[in-house]
Amino acid sequence: MQRNDGEIRRPSLSLPILRTARRQHRAGTLTLGSLLSALGEASFGWAIVVFSLLTLLPLPPGSSLITALPLLVTTAQMMLGYPHVKLPGRLARLRIDPLKLRRTVLRLRPVTRRLERILVPRYKTLFSRRNERPLGLFMFVIAFALFLPVPLSGWFPAISLFIIGVGIVEQDGLVSSVGLVLGAASVLLTATILTSLAAGAEALIH
Template sequence: MQRGDGRKRRPSLSLPILRTSRSQHLAGTLTLGNLLSELGEASFGWAIVVFSLLTLLPLPPGATLITALPLLVTTGQMMLGYPHVKLPGRLARLTIEQAKLRRTVLRLRPVTRRLERVLTPRYSALFARRNERPMGLLLFVIAFALFLPLPLSGWFPAISLFVVGVGLVERDGLISMLGLVLGVASVMLTAVILISIVIEADAMLH
């Protein structure tokens, strides 16, 4: 498909998940595990995108103790060299309503349209097999920072994981590297907040 200026329009970020979910829905096999497995190499990216978005929802303080668990599982498996996400049985068998999934994906279109303007496959060396485990380790550390229920710290790891996930899905090494840099900064911020809390608690006790 061509744009008005003659440039080729890039594929939609939403298209793979919409096509896969519709195909599995028609076959009666649409579950969370099947959906992520069929996305293949992109399943880590999609899982990170979806689970990081969950942590960005307006939830009560401390909710990241629950919402960050799938991210710890996903990034931990990436660190261990799994070929794709392997969810625990009960979570993998969770059925998905295709209509609700479609509405949710389409509701995100204002965000994904903006990303589509800058995303492009580049710096593919970042996604070489030898880099998967080190990247998984770094993502696990970022997810652990998100897991800690510290004030003011949760948003930054979640946003960085979302950016990395989008880069993984689209094989855009520059975007993934940007997300990793944001993630390292968020881990440092979390460490500063944690140290400050420990120092204040120690001062109160003494």
Template sequence: MTGKKAKRKRPSLSLPILRTSRAQHRAGTLTLGTLLTALGETSFGWAIVVFSLVTLLPLPPGTTLLTALPLLVTSGQMALGYPHVRLPARLAGLRIDQDRLRRGVLRLRPVTRRLERILRPRYITLFARRNERPLGLVLFVIAFALFLPVPLSGWFPAVSLFTVGVGIVERDGLVTFVGLILGALSVLLTVAIILSLAAGADALLH
């Protein structure tokens, strides 16, 4: 020993999701509600992580009209000052394909690896009760951008929401703020694409 403590490797962000979903899949109980409850009771952070991950699954185009709904509900409840997530029974009961979920988790590995290197509790005043409603409102706007069936724009708000969710779970205000900036950029991108499509449609009509 040199007197310096060996730096303990941080656990992977993906492991709780993969382990829990695999166990529930084997038991035949894997749904949005059961996965969320097993991961973190009904915390907003884990809900945003799980629901944003679901939107990144390899699904047909336009599916975000459905997969973004839990994010709209969660962020909306956060903006309204709910103490925890209350999923409607229909959303909580939605079945998840475990193989697709695993592929979605692996797809995000480049993002999670970078987050794992820097995550630590800091700037925790961002998570004070008084800031929860404004934070929820911003997340609702980002989730709405994800909800809109706009070509080429879905990946960006989903990744930004995932980053914010991880920041909330780990009480890392800096990572949360970075996720919010990415979210703001994704909203601007969505608006730009909508305006471009509208201008193109107007040119065709005239």
């Protein structure tokens, strides 16, 4: 898209997700597997972006035990060197509420707008074949922190993974590195909260 000042404006990151979800919802085929396939199932980046959005949907407390499972599966497959994402049948058939998905995407617009301004292909060494497994391992640890039903810590690892996934999609190693730093901080936060809860529980017992 061309802006009036002659600067080329990049497409919105959220448009492919929203357009695909709306089209499949109208056709009655909107599932996790169909959405991912339409976006490009071979790309771990899109898988991580979509699954991170699922964990940010307005759901009851403790839902991360379910919504984080696709992230654990995806990052584990990346860690093990799979060539593309292979969802188990039950996860692939999981129905998605298009209205909740849209609200979540729009809620993240302040984040995606900032990312869209700076995203460029750079530092691609981070995504080289030899770094794929260590990157998958690091993301698996972040996804595991998200999976744990720890109060006040869920959004942080989810947004970290979202930023990493966007960087992978756009081959921007700098943005993914920022997401990895945030992810490390989220893991530390989760560990701190768990330690505090354990210490509190022990104090109550004794």
